[in-house]
Amino acid sequence: MADVARVAGVSSQTVSRVSNGFPGVTEETRRQVLAAMRELGYRPNSAARALKRGEFRTLGVITFSLSTMGNIRTLEAIATSAAQQGYAVTLLPVAVPTQDEVNGAFSRLGELAVDAVIVIMEIHLLDAATVSLPPGVQVVVADSDAGDRYTVVDTDQVGGARDAVRHLLDLGHDTVWHLAGPEDSFAAQRRANAWRTTLAEAGRGAPPLVRGDWSAESGYRAGLRLADQRECTAVFAANDQMALGLLRALHERGRKVPEDISVVGFDDIAEAASFLPPLTTIHQDFAEVGRLCVEGVLSKIRRPAQDAAGQGTTLVPTRLVLRSSTAPPPRGGAGRGGRGVRPR
Amino acid sequence: MADVARVAGVSSQTVSRVSNGFPGVTEETRRQVLAAMRELGYRPNSAARALKRGEFRTLGVITFSLSTMGNIRTLEAIATSAAQQGYAVTLLPVAVPTQDEVNGAFSRLGELAVDAVIVIMEIHLLDAATVSLPPGVQVVVADSDAGDRYTVVDTDQVGGARDAVRHLLDLGHDTVWHLAGPEDSFAAQRRANAWRTTLAEAGRGAPPLVRGDWSAESGYRAGLRLADQRECTAVFAANDQMALGLLRALHERGRKVPEDISVVGFDDIAEAASFLPPLTTIHQDFAEVGRLCVEGVLSKIRRPAQDAAGQGTTLVPTRLVLRSSTAPPPRGGAGRGGRGVRPR
DNA sequence: CCAGTGGATGTTTACGTAAACATTAGCTAG
DNA sequence: CTAGCTAATGTTTACGTAAACATCCACTGG
Known part of the structure; x- marks a missing residue:
């Protein structure tokens, strides 16, 4: 950054302002800085940035081996939504769904550069792992049902x-x-x-x-x-x-x-x-589940002091897709006499 | 870290040594430091660590929408292998496989906290994106065939x-x-x-x-x-x-x-x-492909100055799995007269 | 004509860590 | 008994960035 500043003939702070798109920089100056950046192949050091800002702009996703299509598509949606919000996604694979492995993932989490975690997992394995959850790391759980203790997003x-x-x-x-x-x-x-x-x-x-x-x-x-x-x-x-x-x-x-x-x-x-x-x-709608997970976790990050609150379950509606595998029962068969019967 | 040092009655440098498992620390001191860490819920700040060390211990994976099972299983293996080597994996989703999107992913890459990148992608879209590859970021390509320009790992x-x-x-x-x-x-x-x-x-x-x-x-x-x-x-x-x-x-x-x-x-x-x-x-053997991708990319990181070298393709052998869908041709049919014919 | 105002830019500092160097204490050998 | 060494620990510093504060300058209005 100092090099860029020198080449552009400005201070490093001005480079920082351009780099972050702040207002209050002359168009003229901005152009010079950008030119210097390109010339030197400058790219901001995200470690220093994270250190200074106190946040990583990264979400962690803990999931079992990406075995089911649902988890995969949820993960995909999470990655996409996160990218749109300027967040990266880090994967924390749990090879075997044992309590030990889950605990391990959560403790590794402690050293990881993430601001929050999304867990795609059946909840019962999460129970004992709770203790080792690093303080200050927000959690949202997908595909589960522990709305009383975590924020949950799930298909209805x-x-x-x-x-x-x-x-x-x-x-x-x-x-x-x-x-x-x-x-x-x-x-x-x-x-x-x-x-x-x-x-x-x-x-x-x-x-x-x-x-x-x-x-x-x-x-x-x-x-x-x-x-x-x-x-x-x-x-x-x-x-x-x-x-x-x-x-x-x-x-x-x-x-x-x-x-x-x-x-x-x-x-x-x-x-x-x-x-x-x-x-x-x-x-x-796995895409919606993923989107809501990201939204939920980001809102938690942005509004601090949500200890007791922030719980609850968000349900994503489903949709009946009619194709050719359903029809009225056979006439001579066990049907109740045709279509007319509609409960409710 | 300073707090931990104070509680343990040592210097912050000693805390650092314990935290990184360095030798030359008395067992007695180590215990005190660890106790202080637990008491204060200390966890190392990976941003500062990355800033100081100049590396992130993170690999980026660029892939198209996780549509095919092969990609997914490769990704999973990459995540697992990387974790074993102490590396995290960050996902860079490319929503639509267009040149623009790929370029976008590569430029976002520039600001991302990764030491190297593994690309799971057909190579032709990678061509024009080459220019925007940040210098110093190593690349390994899976499931492709550009061994002359990139290091490639692929199934045989x-x-x-x-x-x-x-x-x-x-x-x-x-x-x-x-x-x-x-x-x-x-x-x-x-x-x-x-x-x-x-x-x-x-x-x-x-x-x-x-x-x-x-x-x-x-x-x-x-x-x-x-x-x-x-x-x-x-x-x-x-x-x-x-x-x-x-x-x-x-x-x-x-x-x-x-x-x-x-x-x-x-x-x-x-x-x-x-x-x-x-x-x-x-x-x-997708697991092996993923493992080799990680291995390849890490060896590149560890041995610098591999500009022209480091290319080439690594092939992962396949295995014929015999089940019930194959048999000799029908006798009366077009077969060449039974089993005896074995070319080569 | 000058105080006042606001926009553009520069300077200082701290974020948390670990390398490099400095210091201390304990021990060995002559 | 002390010089010389080693192991253990402490002190200083820099990594790259951006917030906070400081400065400068051009222009406005009385």
Whole structure:
């Protein structure tokens, strides 16, 4: 910076002003400084800048191995939103989702140049790690449910599941089966609960819950079992990948979708539109989740002294995407006599 | 740090030594300092540290929207390897793969606290961006082919494609069809070239090339066309997703896999083992690619003055994973008379 | 014509750390 | 017993930047 100042024939402070776009610099002077910068290949030292300003303009993101598409797209949205706000994003990978690893990530965090942290993680592993959270580092949690202790941003799992079930009931199906995600996932839990509640609200009985593990393979295995349940005319799968396996199993067993069985998924992954048949599913707006995470964390940074406050959960609405995998139940079958039946 | 020094009754320099694990500090003193650190909740300021040391201990990763699974897994491996080496990873997302966006990312890079950059990107967009590369920032490129100008780490596309084709020829197929990726992808280009070369080496004619765009949907469309080519008994798909679409199309058209047609994919994505039938495919070691990227970039940082040197391409070997989608050609069909034929 | 005003620019300083150098104490060997 | 050495610790300084304050100058209005 001193060199630039010398070449431009000004003081280093003026260089700083130009560098930060401050007003109160003559156009003439500004041009000279910029020319000197280019000539010398000057680029501001962000370490010194951070030291002086007391902030890094960087957000940390803690996440498990980037295994699920949802996490990845959330991360992507976080990076994009952060960039727009002039913040960089630093990745803190947690290789194995064990308590030790999580604690390790949080303690590493202490030495890291971040102003705040966004956690994309099921909350139960976060519990014991709380203690080691460096003071002054704000946290927002995505894809979880601990609104009482952290600020949480999440997809409206309940609303999405309800929409899925109601759509099938509105089509005239007697009831809706559910292919759930793994028990240790809160998202799966919430979707399953909403499925049960919505059926109860409509006065329908809930068939036995079938459980998978999010994978297409598990959906396939579940599908083989469901195909034998002749009274089953509608299935709500907790994610699109399991729905894919389900479709394959049903096809293999000669159960036509949507003529014999309707299927609704959850997530709206890119491939869902290319399934056979194209999958009706619940669209999640991961981009919005990411954006809100960044917004939440930045507002925390900017308004200090939000200790007890700043908690609560922000829900991102979902959207039912109609494709070809849903239809009214077969006439001769278990349907309640056609379309007319619409609970609520 | 001064506070810690006061509480521990030592100088700040001693605190620094403890903080950095230097030798030459009495065990007694060390304990006192550590106790003071804990008591005050001290954590080193990485900005000041970076300013003093002249390095950030951070790597930047420039990548297009995290769309393909390969990029994601490479990124994950980079983050993990970097963490092991005491480096953090900062994400530089490029929303749209246009020249402007890439240039923008590179100029933002200038103000960013990174010591080196890993680019996961097709190289042609990197060309014009070269000029704005800040001096002193080392670059390694993954998944590309510009070994003459950058250090490149990539999967051995050629070897993988050759293994796929040879496997099918060894099974006795007359020739192998190829479902290629999009024209603007170098990876797709290299796989297609290797397919053609391997066939030529074996003295076989190359059937017309069928092109997709990496998506399952495009694989499905291509599959419908291939199903009508009765002489086609073996297909090498340039990635697993297209292979998935291909399998579905063939199944729909009543062409049995592997009895009528053998299919080999590329990538070995998680779902490949659950395809119907489980897919024989070329396994890519993305973790190794990521690790080598980090290693390469760190060695550049540590050994300065590698201007002209440090170029070249490192190839990561692939592995043929045998599953159930490949078999000898049908007897009555176009096969060359069974297994015996093994070129080379 | 001059005090007053405000815009443009310069000077000083501190941010937290660690390298380089300085000092002290304890010990060994002659 | 002391010079000479080493290990442990302390002191000074600079890293590059930007806030706070200081200065200068041109112009306005009475």
